Amino acid sequence: MDLLVLEKALLGLFAAVTLAIVFSTLRGKRFKLPPGPLPVPIFGNWLQVGDDLNQRNLAALAKKFGDIFLLRMGQRNLVVVSSPDLAREVLHTQGVEFGSRTRNVVFDIFTGKGQDMVFTVYGEHWRKMRRIMTVPFFTNKVVQQYRYGWEDEAARVVEDVRANPKSATEGIVIRRRLQLMMYNNMYRIMFDRRFESEEDPLFLKLRALNGERSRLAQSFEYNYGDFIPILRPFLRGYLKICKEVKDMRISIFKSYFVEERKKLGNTKPTDTTGLKCAIDHILDAEKKGEINEDNVLYIVENINVAAIETTLWSIEWGLAELVNHQDVQRKVRAELDSVLGPGVQITEPDIPRLPYLQAVVKETLRLRMAIPLLVPHMNLHDAKLGGFDIPAESKILVNAWWLANNPAHWKNPDQFRPERFLEEEAKVEANGNDFRYIPFGVGRRSCPGIILALPILGITLGRLVQNFELLPPPGMERIDTTEKGGQFSLHILKHSTVVAKPRSF
Numbered sequence: 001m002d003l004l005v006l007e008k009a010l011l012g013l014f015a016a017v018t019l020a021i022v023f024s025t026l027r028g029k030r031f032k033l034p035p036g037p038l039p040v041p042i043f044g045n046w047l048q049v050g051d052d053l054n055q056r057n058l059a060a061l062a063k064k065f066g067d068i069f070l071l072r073m074g075q076r077n078l079v080v081v082s083s084p085d086l087a088r089e090v091l092h093t094q095g096v097e098f099g100s101r102t103r104n105v106v107f108d109i110f111t112g113k114g115q116d117m118v119f120t121v122y123g124e125h126w127r128k129m130r131r132i133m134t135v136p137f138f139t140n141k142v143v144q145q146y147r148y149g150w151e152d153e154a155a156r157v158v159e160d161v162r163a164n165p166k167s168a169t170e171g172i173v174i175r176r177r178l179q180l181m182m183y184n185n186m187y188r189i190m191f192d193r194r195f196e197s198e199e200d201p202l203f204l205k206l207r208a209l210n211g212e213r214s215r216l217a218q219s220f221e222y223n224y225g226d227f228i229p230i231l232r233p234f235l236r237g238y239l240k241i242c243k244e245v246k247d248m249r250i251s252i253f254k255s256y257f258v259e260e261r262k263k264l265g266n267t268k269p270t271d272t273t274g275l276k277c278a279i280d281h282i283l284d285a286e287k288k289g290e291i292n293e294d295n296v297l298y299i300v301e302n303i304n305v306a307a308i309e310t311t312l313w314s315i316e317w318g319l320a321e322l323v324n325h326q327d328v329q330r331k332v333r334a335e336l337d338s339v340l341g342p343g344v345q346i347t348e349p350d351i352p353r354l355p356y357l358q359a360v361v362k363e364t365l366r367l368r369m370a371i372p373l374l375v376p377h378m379n380l381h382d383a384k385l386g387g388f389d390i391p392a393e394s395k396i397l398v399n400a401w402w403l404a405n406n407p408a409h410w411k412n413p414d415q416f417r418p419e420r421f422l423e424e425e426a427k428v429e430a431n432g433n434d435f436r437y438i439p440f441g442v443g444r445r446s447c448p449g450i451i452l453a454l455p456i457l458g459i460t461l462g463r464l465v466q467n468f469e470l471l472p473p474p475g476m477e478r479i480d481t482t483e484k485g486g487q488f489s490l491h492i493l494k495h496s497t498v499v500a501k502p503r504s505f
């Protein structure tokens with residue numbers, strides 16, 4: 001059986017070489033393509049540039065080939081944009097043309113071929129999903145309804161860290177407890193549910209499956225089948241695992257959460273405070289026939305991947321930088337103590353009065369951008385960009401990290417210096433008012449979750465600094481901030497152990 005597959009693959013490979021040569025000769029004449037390294041048939045530039053196209057490697061290529069360049073990854077075109085002007089063009093001026101998402105075999109499995117919102121192409125379905133998700137998730141009313149929940153979850157983190165005798169001596173991996181907090185922050189919004197402890201079996205199951213989903217989707221292992229479609233049969237085993245993980249997740253979302261809420265809705269349509277939670281609104285849309293049951297489940301899937309880990313990575317980076325920059329940590333604490341009073345716990349409405357804390361959040365998102373290349377964009381049709389032709393269905397990466405870390409545009413960008421957002425960059429906001437700084441993207445496909453992520457970051461980091469002196473573990477000067485990237489995320493390689501010495505008031 002496998003020999004047959006191999007034979008087919010080799011035949012296909014031969015046909016593809018011939019086609020690729022003919023096609024590229026023809027295309028080269030017709031199109032004025034962006035510059036880039038010279039591709040070879042079949043593999044394109046893949047063997048030259050490798051799999052790990054992280055933000056730093058792509059910035060190095062931009063220095064060589066310019067603010068727009070093209071990589072041929074097997075049969076896929078990858079266009080990388082590295083200047084604020086071109087980012088504006090992709091995300092704003094030509095936001096419709098470049099407003100789709102690339103698909104691949106793995107994402108097709110996890111999103112039911114684009115039945116979700118985050119990874120679907122730009123069009124009617126996306127517009128409907130984004131509209132339906134806005135009221136239950138992305139308004140100031142939601143922030144005001146759930147901020148008490150976030151404050152409560154942060155208070156419980158403080159309580160648990162305080163109660164652990166190791167915190168003040170050898171240190172603990174606070175991230176683990178923060179992960180439970182982020183699940184609770186989002187599951188309270190979605191289902192009015194929370195998990196009691198890190199040992200809760202349902203939490204453990206969800207965490208494991210979501211982790212596996214992220215690992216499988218982010219891995220470089222399946223690239224060959226994505227770049228060279230005739231090699232796809234060899235991905236069968238990989239795709240089978242993806243499908244199993246996807247089925248298990250969807251079935252948990254359905255039986256433990258959505259169905260439960262439906263049952264509750266039949267008897268009591270509101271939560272304990274008399275308000276609807278997000279899934280009630282989404283189920284209303286299903287009842288009206290606007291979306292189907294699968295769409296409901298993929299909305300839950302999207303929130304699990306888009307909201308929880310991204311915010312958690314950013315909190316983790318912020319914490320690491322605060323530990324490694326004791327002067328910054330002291331300043332945050334001094335601001336909290338003087339504006340709120342020592343021991344008065346920070347709440348969401350306090351954030352506008354805490355400019356230094358806000359600057360720390362912004363600086364974390366600048367230097368340690370959780371999604372440094374944004375979620376890849378795509379043009380459904382042939383398009384023009386920066387004077388070049390962009391063939392239909394190219395994957396467009398905006399190197400947002402480089403825009404925010406390019407020394408041509410920023411003063412000492414490799415330094416963690418929140419003061420920049422109070423001094424020379426005082427007008428720059430995280431919402432994309434300046435194309436050099438777009439940690440949440442900008443325009444049609446920008447992150448709608450910014451409205452939740454910023455206050456959660458402020459409350460969480462604020463409470464930690466207010467209540468603890470955060471230090472590297474004994475014998476270490478600083479914690480290790482080596483980066484690890486996947487297909488599109490940037491996280492810390494090793495979850496750090498942090499000493500948290502309780503403050504007394």
Ligand code: HEM
Nearest residue numbers: 118306307310311314371374375440441445446447449453
């Ligand atoms: C610090 C935390 C977060 C960061 C850094 C972040 C960043 C991003 C980025 C860069 C994009 C892609 C923008 C583009 O392609 O142009 C995105 C998309 C998205 N984010 Fe976030 N995000 C965060 C938190 C959240 C949260 C809390 C939620 C939901 C509650 C969320 C929901 C989404 C959704 C639904 C999309 C897809 C939008 C679309 O395709 O139309 N994100 N996010």
